[in-house]
Structures are given as C-alpha cells and as structure tokens.
Amino acid sequence: MDLAFGNVRSCIVHQFERVVDLTEDEVNLLMTLENNEREFQAGEELTRKGKYNNYFYTLQSGLACAIKTLADGQRQVLDIFLPGQIIGLQEIGLKNSFTEFRALTRLKAHPFPKQSLMKIFEQSPKLAKIFFTIMAREQAMLIERIVNISRRNAPERLAHFLVEMKMRLGSCACDFHLPINQSLIGDTLGISSVHVSRTLKHLRDLGLIDNKQGHIVINDLDGLIKLSSFDSGYLETSPEWK
Structure with missing residues (x-):
C-alpha cells in the first residue's frame, strides 16, 4: 500500500x-x-x-x-x-x-x-468467495469501531484508531501521513475536535506519539497497543472458511 x-x-x-x-x-x-x-x-x-x-x-x-x-x-x-x-x-x-x-x-x-x-x-466462484471475505472483514472493522466508541475512554479510542490506521496502511515504519483534520477524527471517535486535541497532547506527554500537520510518529507501538487493548485479529483476512 x-x-x-x-x-x-x-x-x-x-x-x-x-x-x-x-x-x-x-x-x-x-x-x-x-x-x-x-x-x-x-x-x-x-x-x-x-x-x-x-x-x-x-x-x-x-x-x-x-x-x-x-x-x-x-x-x-x-x-x-x-x-x-x-x-x-x-x-x-x-x-x-x-x-x-x-x-x-x-x-x-x-x-x-x-x-x-x-x-x-x-x-x-473463487472471486465471489473473496468478495464476501472482504465484506466480512469490513463488518468486523465496523463492530470493533462500535466497541471502541462505546467502551473505551478518549485516550484508548485515539490510541486504538492510530494503531488501526498504521496496520491498515501496511506501514513497516512507525510513522505515516494521515491527512485528516481533528474534526473528522472526532467524528470518527465520537468526541469533539477540542477533545481530540487534548487527547493527542496527552498521548504525546506519555511519550507514545508525536504529530505535526497530519504526520504521525509512533514512538511506542507496544504502549499504544497496551493502552487500547488492540487485537489485530479483526483485520486479518482469510479465504479458508468452509
């Protein structure tokens, strides 16, 4: 990617x-x-x-x-x-x-x-099967997003979101460009843009990330994963179903 x-x-x-x-x-x-x-x-x-x-x-x-x-x-x-x-x-x-x-x-x-x-x-039929496999993955992502919004606090939500975006981008490095503003991140996570700003600062103060003008640097990936209880299983796609 x-x-x-x-x-x-x-x-x-x-x-x-x-x-x-x-x-x-x-x-x-x-x-x-x-x-x-x-x-x-x-x-x-x-x-x-x-x-x-x-x-x-x-x-x-x-x-x-x-x-x-x-x-x-x-x-x-x-x-x-x-x-x-x-x-x-x-x-x-x-x-x-x-x-x-x-x-x-x-x-x-x-x-x-x-x-x-x-x-x-x-x-x-093989391609049809993969279409449904990809749809199932997107359904799993939506379910995880519901859990993230409803059961995690703001730092946990944002940490989970950042780890997910890194995984979905396929980035081997712990830095990537994310050209979306804080208002849109807030509408994704169910918090205000002001709260997004405060939460980004909180994650920076913890030494977990740095961010500037849409560029995200993850300083402590394990720390973000632990904070958000991130489990990558919902992003893993396999056509091997019966």
Missing part, C-alpha cells in the same frame, strides 16, 4: 491479492470493473444519502469516508477508505444509499454498476 495514498496498479486486484494469489484470468476479470476512472475533489460527494445508487467505487488514490448525518447536523464517520478498497460493498442489498460517501482528499476512483458483480460471480 502506498503510504502517500497514491495509485495502486489496480484497486480490486491489489485488494484481492492481499487475500489470495490470483490467476491471469482472474486478474483480467477483475480489471473489467475499472474502465471508468473519475476524479473527485476534497469534500465532493460520491453518493448522497437517501438517493438511488447503482454503483460501487474502487478507490485508486486519495482518501474517502462514509458519513451518517443526524437530523441536528451531528455526523458519525463510519469508515475511512484507503487506496485499493471498494466503496459501498456494505450497501450491496440496498436500493438507496444509507450513508453518504465523500472524498476527504482529492482522489481518483472507478465507479462500476452493481450488476457487473453478477458476471464476476458467475464466472469465478
């Missing part, structure tokens, strides 16, 4: 090859879903809540998120999408979009109609 959120050679192929080796025919079949590249500016909607949506998106570069906005204007960030992810899979059975998908940075994505998945499923 490119830590600068740049291009991967094929969004879906990159994602699937992290799970299992693919044949040339399987790669070519997946790449038929990436024939319509579009650019979105930071803040631009990919889909709007409540509107009919017949498309998934494969994220080629940049960052996006899924947002649920309440009637009083409060919002909850449900997911942050990284290059290589497929946006919208969790809404596969819904006619209208249940959440809003929005670009966090300038990004490139490939929209493809949901019906295109039928061709994949019909021609390759």
